[in-house]
Structures are given as C-alpha cells and as structure tokens.
Amino acid sequence: MGQYIIRRVITAVPTLVLISMVIFSILALAPGDPLSDLALNPSVPPEVRQRIRENLGLEDPIPVQYGKWAKSLFTGEFGYSYRTRAPVIDLIKQRLPTTLYISGLAFLVSVLIAIPIGVLSAVKQYSVFDNVATTLAFIGFSLPTFCTGLLFILLFTIRLDWFPSIYRSTVDGEGLSGLWERIRQAIMPITVLALFQAATLIRFVRASMLENVHQDYVRTARSKGLTERSVITRHALRNALIPVVTIIALSLPGVITGAVVTEQIFRVPGMGELLISSIRNNDTPVVMTITFLFSILVVFFNLVADVIYGILDPRIKYG
C-alpha cells in the first residue's frame, strides 16, 4: 500500500512539470507586453524601458525564463504583482481563506444533500420521489451557476430582500448580529455552488446504489432477516460509496474553480475574483500563480481519489 502511494506520487511529478510548461508556453507565446503601460508614458524614455525589461529578465531566451520561473515556483517564490507591487503570495494568502471557506462549505452541503437523496432515489426506484429527484437533478446540472446565481439575486435580494447580493469581507457589527450578517451574506454563494454540485452527485450516488441493491449479497443480507434499514445503510451503501468517494474527490477542484463564476456574481473577494481582475490588469505573475495553484489542486485531488479508491476497494491491485 505504502509503495503504491509513493509510486502514484512520483507519477504526479512529471504531470506537474508538464502543466507548468503548458502554462508558461501559453504566456510566452502570447502577444502583449507587461510594460506596455510604460510605453505610453512620455516620462519614461525607451532606453529606461529597455533597462527595466532586462532587469525583469524579459530579454532572456524562453527556456531560461522558464527555468527561472520553475525554480522560483518550487522554492515557493511566486514573485511580485505588476499592479500592486505586493508579493503574489501575500495576495493569495488574503484571498485563499475566503475561497476555501465558500467552496469548502458548498462542497460539504452538496455531499450532505446528494447522498441521502441519491440513496433514497435508488431504493425507491421509479417512485414519485425518485422521479422528482432525478428530474430536479437533471434541471440542476443543466442550469449553469451564473444563471442560478442571477435568478437567486432577483428572487432573494430584489424581490424578497432576504439576503444581500454583495459579499463583503469587512462586516460591521459585533457579536451575534455581526455573525448573523456574515452567515447571511455567505448563504447565497454557497447555495448556488452546492446545488450545482449536488445535482451531479445525486446522479452518481443513485447509479452506484442501483448497481448494488440488486446484487446477491444484498439479497443474502435480506434473507438473513436484517432490517431494511441495516441492509441499505450497512451493506449496500458501503459498497455503493466506493466509486462515489472517488467522484467526490475528483470534483473538488472543479468546485474551487467553479467558485470563479460564483465569486464574480456575488463579488466575493476570493481567488477567482483575484484571477479575473488580474487578467483584466495584465498582471502576469498573479495570473500564472493562480492558474498553477489550481492545477496543483487538480493533480493533488486526482492523487487523493486514486489512493482512497485503493484503500476502500480491496479488489484494486497495487500493480
């Protein structure tokens, strides 16, 4: 088992290197110049601009630039934002907790919604509940998050005035009322993300459960005289969750990148918002770092999914 994990980790390294190369070459191939603003500034003469370029290493050959970039990435040095001059790592440290808080909670909510509904739906296949649940799940994942988000704002902010449509990192108010304010503004972004995620998960849980409830070992459990509840939860569900856990781990990075859209709708000051504003500002170091961080997340959770699957399913050979 330990060996299997180590081998999987080792195979993840070339993937990361390749991804960093892809990200870097997209930027290297791209037109546009981080110093284009300076070119418009009459008080900066061309030779000064040239010297700045050399200082920044923009005149080096591409492989050298990549080497420098990769080396500093692995030493945890992400450079400075062109726009704010602050270290990129500081910007990310400011934004990351919000994103993790929103997407983490959304993720948790989606799992808590999806598993019971998916299981019930499979156990009572073709019942009214199953039909309603599968239809809603179908609608849920056909409705992109920005549509649900905007419709939520229309309904809950403009019509009913229940929740604020803008998420503020600085909430006034102390004690309970301040806490409630903080919870209140997070409800809509979390719900929007969670609903979309839950819709996809419900289908997986239901399908996986359906595969299991008709198997012989479930019939055996029933014929032993176990209660239906224990047959479902202790026998069928345990096996049905094996592929589901993998899907859950695989979909986590998707939830975090999906937050890019949600953060934009509700003006949540998170990583996604930082990414979009940095793209607009031509802030290359920030954009590259965030994109690379998202890739690391994807690779990491792929790894986690594989390892969990290996642990949960004894039929997997560690070959």
Add this chain to the structure above:
Amino acid sequence: MAEASEVRPQPGQSAAALELGGLRAKKPRTLWSDALRQFRKHHLAVAGVFVLAFLTIATLVGPLIWTEDMALIDFSQSTEGVSLDHPMGTDDLGRDIFARILWGGRISLAVGVAAMAVAILLGTMIGAIAGFFGGFMDSLLMRFTDMFISLPSLPLLLLTIYLFRDTLRDKIGPNLGPFVLIVALIGVTNWMPVARLVRASFLSVKEKEFIEAASCIGATRSSIMFKHIMPNVLGPVIVAATLAVGAAIITESTLSFLGLGFPPDVPTWGQLLNTSVNFMQIAPHMVIFPALMIFLAVLSINYVGDGLRDALDPRKTTG
C-alpha cells in the same frame, strides 16, 4: 422483397410456413430503427428534440421575420418591460431584446456545435490511434490525455482568451476572431473523455472474432480501423457528442458572462446576461429571458443525450 407481397394461403402449406411468409413481408429491423423505436419511448428526449429544432429554426429564420433592428439604440425606450412591440422588453440602450436573443442564439448554438465537432474529432482520432495501435503509442497518448485532464480548464481558458483575443481579432476579423478562438479552445479542453471512451471501445472491439476474420481475409489496417471497428464505437461517441454541445454552450456563456468571451456588441446569451447584471434592479427581464434560453437549450440537449444513451446501448433490450 418482391416475393413477400405474393404470400397468400395455398393448399398444402402449413400454418408455420404461412407465419414465416408473413414475417418476411415486414420491413427488416435494423440497428438504427431499433434505436429510433427505443428513443421514441423517452418522451422527454423527444420533447428535447422538438425544443432544439424550434430553437434552431427560430434563430435561423427568426431574424428574417422579426425585423426589429437588434442594434438600434433608442434611449427613450430604455429598460422597458415586456410589451407587444418588444416581446422580451428592451435593454439599457433601448435595444429590442427579442431580436438580440434570436441573433445571439445563432452564435451560441453555432459555438456549441462547432466546439463539439472539434472535441469529437480530436478525441476520436487520439482515442482510435491509442486503442488500435496499443503499446508505446497507447501509453504515450494516454499520458498526454491524463495531462490534459489535469489542466484547470476554466482558468486556462480565461488566460488564453485574454492573451490571444486582440491578435486574432486583428488577424481574422472582429467577429470571426473570437469565434475561432473560443471554438478551438473549448474543443481543445474537452476532447479527453471522448478519447478515453473511444480507446476503451477500440481495445475491447479489436479483440473480437470478427476483426480476426476481417484481417484473415486480408483487410487492410485502415479498413479494419474505419470500416470494422469504428461503426461499433459510434454509439457512445454520438452520446458524448450530444452532451458536448450542451457543455460547450455552457462554457461559451460562462466566458461571455465573465466578459472574456465575445466582444460586448455581439449578443450571445452569456453576453446578454453580462450586461444585464448592472440593471437587475430595474429590468429583471434582461436577466430572465437570456437565462431561460440557455437553460432551455442545455436542458433539451441533455435530455436528448440521455435518450440517445438509452437508445444506443445495445445491452438494453429493445421491444
């Protein structure tokens, strides 16, 4: 089939022979007619086909019938609600939303279909080569596929579009530039599931006896690949293609919604939502109609895909 029509009771002919004659009079059942029969049973999928056909015809023919100029700015009619003159109201500049929706639908649907074609073509080619040749080629291509799966698609899409948008616009044209870029990018970030699917089917089909038989009679490699294996892989590819159209429409509208898709004067459905955000309070119809169109299109595509999956699955018994 000429003799079949002459079947009539003759002395000395047994009842069984008569029955056989009757059977011969029937049109032979083919794989596709079976699939069609199965598909018709999925009512929601059939409804999806009609909705899609309606949307396509409306966006193609609609602008010819509804001749209101979609770019006509009239501030005296800004953000007006639903009326006979403007069935979906007007936007912030007093432009007719219905006309814009019809035009935008053309682009959104075209992006969906074109991006699907790119993804399917790439995926089928890579999957077929990997599955057919196996060995080193297979592991190389599958590593490549794995790497693409690990790329965080949304951040990369945003990054690439931002960097290359202006150059392409200058080179190919203000409308065609973004179209080509978006279609190519969505295609390039979505072919991986198809490649895996096609590879898996190729691997299993190429071990079958009829392939052995084909190579025994001297069929060339390319004829085995395209004439013998490919038709057997077609079912899952068609399903994947249908679902890819929906996914591409969602991606395009997400990009346009974030302001990194088409330029603001091209009214794709996502773009319409992007402009509507600032006017939600006074003009909710600006949100509702574009969101509804995206939802309708994607929902019906997903239902059609679902129906096709049931219909084309040979393990399902057709009645």
